[in-house]
Amino acid sequence: MTILDVAIVGAGPAGLAAATLCAEHSLSTSLYDEQAGPGGQIYRGIAGSPLARPEILGDDYWHGGSLVAPFTRSGARYVPQATVWSIERRDDGTFAVAITAGPPHARHTLTVEARAVILASGAQERPFPIPGWTLPGVFMAGAVQILLKTSGIIPEGRTVLAGCGPLLWLVASQLLRAGATIDAVLDTTPRGRLRQALAHAPGFLLSPYFARGRELVRTVRRRVRVIEHVTSLAVEGTTAATGARFAVDGQTHSLSIDQLLLHQGVVPDVNLAGAAGCALAWNELQACFAPVVDAWGGTTVPGLYVAGDGAGIAGALAAEASGRLTALAVANALGRIDGSARERAAQRHRRDSAMATRGRLFLDTLYRPADAFRLPEGDTLICRCEEVSAAAIIELARSGCAGPNQAKAFARCGMGPCQGRWCGLTVTELIAHAQRRDPAEVGYYRLRFPIKPIPLGEVAALATTSEAMHAVVRSPD
């Protein structure tokens, strides 16, 4: 089997930028991605948009095209519809990467060997555990944005957006430009938070996101009723969402809805890095875990790197710079460039990164979700897969449960197909809150391979040694 120089996971801005630069340094490079086309979620559908009016999505979206063209020319191999579900570092320092790829009627599993691995699997939306958030008709706002980007589909009827964060306003403005109507935006940014964030405003004023962000919010406010300082939110309905009940200043209100779009920021996807053995650390301001990385994206596992939002939320432009810095580190580690060449080439990308992350403190402070929307109570489901309530976890925590792994064993939270992606942070924070401990100390679920559910037959298809065969084949003795 030939060994790759570098295997990259994820075709968003970090993965595309990293793969392009790796290939340009004559590293044999393969890029694996779960979607059918490149772009990740931020530039989803960039290579095949069905939209007749580019202005619906705006210039920041179409910037993604500038990453795809050089990637296509770079010589890096692109493998779409591919799920990387295991990465094992072997004794000789190389990696065995298990992948299931291909269209649904012809999925096949393979192992590739690589000298270095770059994880660029990005972020997911933060859990928004409120009563009724599992009802059909409730979506994460990013989900509806994906429908618009990939299919030109928009919501019709009574649509309400709720939450906080830049993406909430971006999705609202894109939907309006596409011709959708929005009944209301329920802004959950807590009272007084803007004043706290203003301490970091000087940095934000120089950010490329400042002027555009302000214009977005103004555009939406001109056309949509924005209800500020919402302190609680619940979805009503039995088989589908029919209403949103919310409180402002102690007064309860309700709205009839056909769709509710939720958003309260994005958090790093940690499953691959965590299962591969990378140390994770709690980020208190962003209220999430992220892999511990050095200035080049290097993790605590030698040869394994994380680039982009998967290493901590900084946005698409910073992800691009991060991908390039990581590529330089890999080119150096594999002997393509020396340390001084790496340093010279890195300066530009560091400047780009610094520019792109100006004002991040302002955004992180302003949009850190309120406790009420991170620490649910009572019957509110926190584990969507196994339907475990907040009360069940709080009760376990109060009776001395040691942490998320023990909670998982007792209550089954995190044991379903999403593997804790929609409950992990909530479980950590609920236990920390109930036991008055630091989330950093409580920790996260122990992450294991395979990081996505795959049929047993596909695991068995990988067995190459006699010991491995005995583990999956029933023998007559």
Added chain:
Amino acid sequence: MFVRLPDVSAKDVPITIDGVPFTARAGDTVAAALLVSGRLACRTTPVTGAARGPFCMMGVCFDCLVTIDDRPNQQGCLITVAPGMRISTQRGARAASAGVQ
């Protein structure tokens, strides 16, 4: 409820959803086709039988699991429609299949 923008340019792709013919468009995921066909829910949960439908659209939540061409538990948001594709909504847990796919 969801509708398609009238000026979208993408070829028609004939599929069936629970046996009913539906015209999706090239590039639609199965989950997008379900939503624009008027179906918000596509399965019930194995634990309580509660209705679920597409939620994250990016392969994370597994709420959009459907049966596609007789293969159960497929993530509708990760699979693109193809001509003649048969999509069925699911109720509760799937039975384990005897053969290796």
